[in-house]
Amino acid sequence: MSTTTDRIPVMVPFLGEREEKAVAEVVASGWIAQGPRVAQFEGAFAERVGAGHGVAVSSCTTALHLALVACGIGPDDEVIVPSFSFIATANAVRYVGAEPVFADVDEQTGNLTPETVRAVLGPRTRAIVLVHQGGVPADVRALRELAEPLDILLVEDAACAAGSTYRGAPVGADALVAAWSFHPRKLLTTGEGGMLTLDDADRAARLRRLREHGMSVSAADRHASTGPVLEQYLEVGFNFRMTDIQAAIGLIQLEKLDAMIARRRELAAHYHALLEDVPGVRAVRDPEYGQSNYQSFWVLLDPDFPGGRDGALARLAEGGISARRGIMASHLEPAYEKVEHVDLPVTERLTRDSLILPLFHTMTAAQQERVVAALLEPVASGA
Numbered sequence: 001m002s003t004t005t006d007r008i009p010v011m012v013p014f015l016g017e018r019e020e021k022a023v024a025e026v027v028a029s030g031w032i033a034q035g036p037r038v039a040q041f042e043g044a045f046a047e048r049v050g051a052g053h054g055v056a057v058s059s060c061t062t063a064l065h066l067a068l069v070a071c072g073i074g075p076d077d078e079v080i081v082p083s084f085s086f087i088a089t090a091n092a093v094r095y096v097g098a099e100p101v102f103a104d105v106d107e108q109t110g111n112l113t114p115e116t117v118r119a120v121l122g123p124r125t126r127a128i129v130l131v132h133q134g135g136v137p138a139d140v141r142a143l144r145e146l147a148e149p150l151d152i153l154l155v156e157d158a159a160c161a162a163g164s165t166y167r168g169a170p171v172g173a174d175a176l177v178a179a180w181s182f183h184p185r186k187l188l189t190t191g192e193g194g195m196l197t198l199d200d201a202d203r204a205a206r207l208r209r210l211r212e213h214g215m216s217v218s219a220a221d222r223h224a225s226t227g228p229v230l231e232q233y234l235e236v237g238f239n240f241r242m243t244d245i246q247a248a249i250g251l252i253q254l255e256k257l258d259a260m261i262a263r264r265r266e267l268a269a270h271y272h273a274l275l276e277d278v279p280g281v282r283a284v285r286d287p288e289y290g291q292s293n294y295q296s297f298w299v300l301l302d303p304d305f306p307g308g309r310d311g312a313l314a315r316l317a318e319g320g321i322s323a324r325r326g327i328m329a330s331h332l333e334p335a336y337e338k339v340e341h342v343d344l345p346v347t348e349r350l351t352r353d354s355l356i357l358p359l360f361h362t363m364t365a366a367q368q369e370r371v372v373a374a375l376l377e378p379v380a381s382g383a
């Protein structure tokens with residue numbers, strides 16, 4: 001029996017006293033809803049990812065929803081998404097009344113490619129939501145070269161990819177619009193929370209209104225004004241606001257992002273060393289055109305790996321190690337079982353035979369060695 005002290009969690013948010021103090025300051029200020037901290041966090045985050053504007057929202061799910069609204073996607077439109085993603089990617093397409101069309105992914109990166117997208121293009125394709133899955137950057141330039149001549153919009157689901165790089169620049173740097181998550185399973189967390197980043201000032205202004213009931217004057221601006229301000233409701237909007245409490249945490253987390261990534265890359269390198277030359281196991285790596293923040297460190301097992309993926313998860317659980325099945329395939333879930341799709345063999349193989357290993361800032365090399373020993377037990381014992 002393992003005790004709670006030697007349990008190895010899959011992810012631990014890297015929070016500390018600075019975040020506590022920042023929250024206490026916001027509470028003491030008396031303004032806890034969306035206000036000055038949110039504005040400051042938007043500016044700082046946009047600058048970090050090389051975008052002109054940031055629009056903070058309540059989650060990446062609501063960010064994706066608003067991105068599609070602001071791109072004018074609606075009923076009769078088809079939006080290409082990877083099935084190989086957290087289900088929110090596909091759900092956002094449904095929220096605007098459009099049809100998600102599932103495309104397969106590349107086996108090395110877990111991301112869409114021009115080939116997998118081309119296989120599902122149709123006359124009603126209006127947009128593609130590409131995902132930088134698990135922090136591995138997608139080949140944005142290649143997808144853009146396919147999409148642009150066809151007037152297809154490219155929305156980036158960068159939920160996992162804060163601080164990942166693509167061809168030397170931060171992921172999101174020249175995105176039409178990118179959506180980010182600050183859920184505790186990602187690197188930079190605010191509890192719940194999300195962000196949109198983009199360069200277009202007009203679209204950013206519309207996104208700001210859409211997240212706040214379509215109001216012409218934000219609640220924060222109305223509060224700051226000395227005279228009476230009469231707002232108008234310019235279109236049907238939403239309440240997708242972030243709070244200043246969350247943004248205060250985000251500002252501290254953002255300062256730690258580079259250290260978090262450096263540590264994760266160090267830990268990933270140790271996993272790579274431990275798994276090198278092990279037959280039947282392949283670990284996720286950087287693509288040749290960019291660097292992952294290793295938000296998810298997943299390994300793919302050969303289909304005939306002894307005990308299979310589920311056996312590996314069971315061995316890890318027995319050893320007090322919290323791992324996860326690999327990234328899900330949305331088309332296999334009941335919510336999408338009626339959606340027609342092309343064959344998705346790579347998605348199905350990845351989701352069936354992969355698992356996510358623990359990786360968190362304070363993890364030790366000894367803990368990693370315990371994880372790998374449990375994973376490789378049947379091959380190490382020559383079974």
Ligand SMILES: *Cc1c(COP(=O)(O)O)cnc(C)c1O
Binds near residue numbers: 058088157159180183
């Ligand atoms: C986590 C995640 C989301 C959803 O993020 P929330 O902030 O929890 O809404 C969307 N897309 C991908 C690829 C994710 O990993």
